[in-house]
Each structure stands twice: as C-alpha cells, then as structure tokens.
Amino acid sequence: MSTDPRLVVISNRVAVPKARGAAGAQGGLAGALHAALKSRKGLWFGWSGQESGSGRTGHIDTQTSDGVTTATIDLSQRDIDEYYNGYANSTLWPLFHYRLDLAEYERETGKGYERVNERFADLSAPLIEPEDVVWVHDYHLIPLGERLRSRGLKNRIGFFLHIPWPATRLFVSLPYHERLVRTLLYYDVVGFQTEEWLDSFLHYCENELGAQVDKGSGAVTFEGRTTLARAYPIGIDWDHFSRLGETGDARQAQQRLLSSTRRRTAMIGVDRLDYSKGLPERIDGIGRFFERNPERVRDLVFIQIAPPSREDVESYQAIRAELEQKCGQINGARSEVDMVPIRYVNRGYSHAELFGFFRAAKIGLVTPLRDGMNLVAKEYVAAQDPEDPGVLILSRFAGAAAQLPDAVLVNPHSPDDIDHAIRTALDMPLAERKSRHEKMIATVRDDNVQQWTANFLRDLS
Ligand code: ADQ
Numbered sequence: 001m002s003t004d005p006r007l008v009v010i011s012n013r014v015a016v017p018k019a020r021g022a023a024g025a026q027g028g029l030a031g032a033l034h035a036a037l038k039s040r041k042g043l044w045f046g047w048s049g050q051e052s053g054s055g056r057t058g059h060i061d062t063q064t065s066d067g068v069t070t071a072t073i074d075l076s077q078r079d080i081d082e083y084y085n086g087y088a089n090s091t092l093w094p095l096f097h098y099r100l101d102l103a104e105y106e107r108e109t110g111k112g113y114e115r116v117n118e119r120f121a122d123l124s125a126p127l128i129e130p131e132d133v134v135w136v137h138d139y140h141l142i143p144l145g146e147r148l149r150s151r152g153l154k155n156r157i158g159f160f161l162h163i164p165w166p167a168t169r170l171f172v173s174l175p176y177h178e179r180l181v182r183t184l185l186y187y188d189v190v191g192f193q194t195e196e197w198l199d200s201f202l203h204y205c206e207n208e209l210g211a212q213v214d215k216g217s218g219a220v221t222f223e224g225r226t227t228l229a230r231a232y233p234i235g236i237d238w239d240h241f242s243r244l245g246e247t248g249d250a251r252q253a254q255q256r257l258l259s260s261t262r263r264r265t266a267m268i269g270v271d272r273l274d275y276s277k278g279l280p281e282r283i284d285g286i287g288r289f290f291e292r293n294p295e296r297v298r299d300l301v302f303i304q305i306a307p308p309s310r311e312d313v314e315s316y317q318a319i320r321a322e323l324e325q326k327c328g329q330i331n332g333a334r335s336e337v338d339m340v341p342i343r344y345v346n347r348g349y350s351h352a353e354l355f356g357f358f359r360a361a362k363i364g365l366v367t368p369l370r371d372g373m374n375l376v377a378k379e380y381v382a383a384q385d386p387e388d389p390g391v392l393i394l395s396r397f398a399g400a401a402a403q404l405p406d407a408v409l410v411n412p413h414s415p416d417d418i419d420h421a422i423r424t425a426l427d428m429p430l431a432e433r434k435s436r437h438e439k440m441i442a443t444v445r446d447d448n449v450q451q452w453t454a455n456f457l458r459d460l461s
Pocket of ligand 1: 029162163234270271272305306307347348349350351354371372373374375376377379
C-alpha cells in the first residue's frame with residue numbers, strides 16, 4: 001500500500017478505462033493516470049461529456065471502483081459552446097498550434113471559459129483534502145490553479161500542457177495573454193512536452209512578464225511565488241501496448257490488412273481528423289509521389305484512418321471536406337477497376353487493431369504541422385517487428401521528433417519533402433531499417449507513460 005499522499009487529477013474529460021484498449025483519443029494516458037490514481041486511492045474530477053438538463057449544473061456524479069473515485073459534472077449547452085467549442089477549441093487550440101488564421105477571439109467565449117473554470121473550482125475544492133496532491137491537465141483548465149488558490153487551497157498543485165506552447169510573438173496576439181500566464185504561475189509545477197515549448201514559455205515569462213527566470217532549474221519567480229517549469233515528454237504505456245500485439249484482435253487486424261493489400265506495400269496514417277495533423281498536406285505529398293513515380297502507383301496503398309473530432313467547430317467541418325475532396329481527386333485519377341491507391345476511413349479502431357495495422361504497414365506517416373508530442377509515432381515504432389521493421393516518416397514539428405531523430409524527418413508543408421521521404425523509406429535497406437528502429441524502440445520503451453507520471457509527480461511532491 002502506497003504511503004504517498006492522495007492524488008487528485010482534474011481534466012476536462014474524465015476517462016475511466018473500463019475496457020482498456022478501447023478506441024478513443026485518451027488511449028495510454030487514461031490508463032497511466034488510472035494506474036497512478038489506483039496506487040494512491042485517488043480522485044479524478046472533470047466533465048462527463050454530457051449536456052446537463054436545466055437545473056443540474058451543480059450536481060456531481062461520484063463513482064468508486066478499483067480504489068479510484070471519479071467525480072463528474074455535466075455542462076450546459078452554453079458552457080459547452082463557449083468554454084469547450086469556443087475558447088478552448090476555437091481560440092487556444094489553433095493559436096497554440098500556430099494557426100493564427102483560425103484563432104477566434106470572442107469576448108463571450110473568453111467569459112465562458114473563465115466561468116467554467118470557476119465552476120470546476122467551486123465543485124472540486126470541497127472534495128480536496130489538505131494533504132492531497134492535485135494535478136490539473138491541459139489548455140481547458142489553465143486558470144484553475146489560481147481559482148483553487150483563491151479558495152484557500154495550500155496543496156501542491158501542478159499543471160501539464162499536452163499541446164505546444166507557442167513562440168512569444170504569436171502568443172501575444174491573444175487578448176489578455178498576460179492574465180492567462182499569470183494564472184499559470186499559481187501552480188507549483190508547470191510541465192511541457194518538450195524543451196522547445198518550455199523555452200517559449202520561459203521566454204515569455206522573462207521578456208513579457210518581467211519574471212525572474214532561472215533557465216537551468218526552470219524556476220520562474222514572480223510576485224513572491226516560485227513555479228517550477230520543466231519538460232516531461234509523455235510516452236506510451238509500453239507494457240500494455242506491446243502485450244496487445246499478442247492478442248487475437250491484433251493478429252486478425254494485421255492479417256486483414258495484409259490479405260487485402262497482397263503484394264502492395266501499405267503505408268498508414270492514424271490521426272484524429274484535426275487541421276493540426278497535416279492531413280491535406282500529407283495527401284498532397286502522396287499525390288506528388290504518384291505524379292513523379294507513376295510506375296510505383298500499383299505497388300503502394302495508403303491507408304488513412306481519421307475519425308472525426310470536434311464536429312461542432314466550423315474549421316473541423318472544413319478540414320473534413322477538404323480531405324475528402326483531395327482523396328477523391330487522387331483516387332478518381334489513379335484508381336483501376338481492381339486497385340484504389342488511397343483508403344480513407346472515418347472511424348476509430350481499438351488499440352489492439354491499430355497495433356495489427358501498424359505492424360502490417362511498412363511505412364508510418366506521421367506528419368502534423370504542429371503537435372505537442374504525438375503518441376501515434378511512438379505506437380507505430382512499438383508495433384514493428386524488430387527483425388523486419390517498417391520506417392517511420394515523422395514531421396520535424398511534432399514534439400516526438402526531438403526524441404526520435406532516427407525517424408525519417410520531414411517538413412510536412414513540403415510535398416517534395418514527403419515524396420522524397422517515401423522514396424527513401426521504400427528503398428531503405430533492411431540493415432538501416434533495423435538500426436534506426438533499434439534506437440527508436442529503446443526511447444519508446446524507456447521513456448514510457450509510467451516514467452512520465454513518476455517524473456512529474458516526483459517534482460510536484
Ligand atoms: P492527440 O492530439 O489526440 O493528443 P496523439 O498523441 O497522436 O494526439 O494521439 C492520442 C491517442 O489517440 C493515441 O493513443 C492514438 O492511438 C489514438 N488515436 C488517434 N487516432 C485514432 C484512431 N483513428 N482510432 C483509434 N485511436 C486513435 C494530445 C496532443 C498530443 C499528445 C497527446 C498526449 O495533441 O500532441 O501526444 O495529447 O499528451
């Protein structure tokens with residue numbers, strides 16, 4: 001039995017992995033947080049994902065199983081529109097992913113964001129005991145630590161940002177940017193995925209806010225308080241994911257893909273349908289490859305799995321339409337009666353099935369325009385046969401690129417670069433594939449999600 005203080009996790013959504021490995025964007029993270037919570041008899045607080053009927057906004061639904069208590073609240077349609085679809089996903093998400101052109105600045109959604117953070121604080125504060133360690137997650141809840149402090153909480157409170165932190169020159173285009181950063185400095189520890197995002201944050205603190213920054217230790221001192229800002233690169237749940245490879249579901253999925261592609265080489269992409277993932281740019285790169293190497297069209301098949309996400313946000317409807325059009329255009333021009341070059345699938349699969357697909361695909365294409373980390377890149381590496389591994393083509397703008405320099409790194413904005421990377425991957429000799437994979441697998445195995453949780457909580461405690 002652990003003697004550590006109880007852990008309280010607060011995130012936008014609460015994911016209780018009832019069936020571990022089930023499809024869904026939380027994947028290994030939910031499992032890892034659940035394990036940390038389980039060993040400390042913890043509490044996980046957040047939004048249920050449901051819309052509240054009128055009059056239920058103060059209700060907390062509490063359930064305990066396996067030693068972990070989940071406490072969820074519903075949000076009103078207005079809250080969902082302003083806080084979630086609005087400020088979080090139409091202002092912060094695009095801005096933090098360097099998409100100033102898509103970022104909307106609306107006073108009302110900003111107010112909704114603050115109102116919901118206030119509500120999170122109101123409803124979670126009474127559940128937090130004086131000795132608890134509190135860990136807040138992601139861009140939806142940046143002001144929450146400060147809101148909890150204003151209610152007298154003296155606990156250790158940490159925050160982890162799963163997405164990039166933008167360069168100062170971009171970040172200052174956010175109205176009230178200073179107010180947002182000031183609230184971050186009420187946390188004891190603020191974690192980022194990479195040194196690059198951390199550096200951008202420290203740069204802002206020093207140059208815009210006038211805080212005292214010690215780059216060596218990551219200590220940021222401002223108005224008498226000190227916050228520790230550090231990089232904690234997230235990983236996958238290695239043990240769990242690699243065991244999935246031995247399941248019938250994974251083997252069947254691998255067989256299914258192999259038998260349907262026969263002698264053709266399969267390339268795969270797996271992403272939430274999000275403009276940050278560089279999907280239209282990826283299709284353009286593949287189009288360029290087909291243009292330049294028409295004799296190889298018959299030898300290749302590209303499979304893109306992309307379940308829609310955030311469908312209430314307009315920019316997500318637009319990216320979906322754009323992608324359909326681009327895939328349709330290439331398939332229209334290059335298909336034969338017995339052959340389609342791009343298979344575009346709008347649904348999610350379980351992690352076991354993804355394991356099988358990854359293993360069957362000789363090339364993994366992970367080309368986000370900007371990504372906090374990107375766990376798909378790590379899952380693709382983990383799923384390869386070490387004796388005959390596939391090649392990972394990875395965007396240099398994914399956080400994961402800093403940890404996986406042995407991938408074939410590309411500029412995802414350049415179709416020529418993607419074309420060139422595909423040719424490099426197709427022609428790469430076995431010995432080189434093995435030596436690159438060996439180095440990548442060591443990183444993916446050792447810097448796993450359990451390590452990430454332990455590192456963050458060690459600094460926080
Ligand atoms: P996401 O933007 O969702 O996460 P990513 O890390 O690539 O991005 O994926 C998370 C998980 O979703 C992976 O486990 C993946 O297998 C799963 N997934 C993706 N597409 C799927 C599909 N079609 N079917 C089933 N499962 C699918 C955010 C940040 C990332 C950061 C993570 C974790 O944007 O940069 O790596 O949080 O911190």
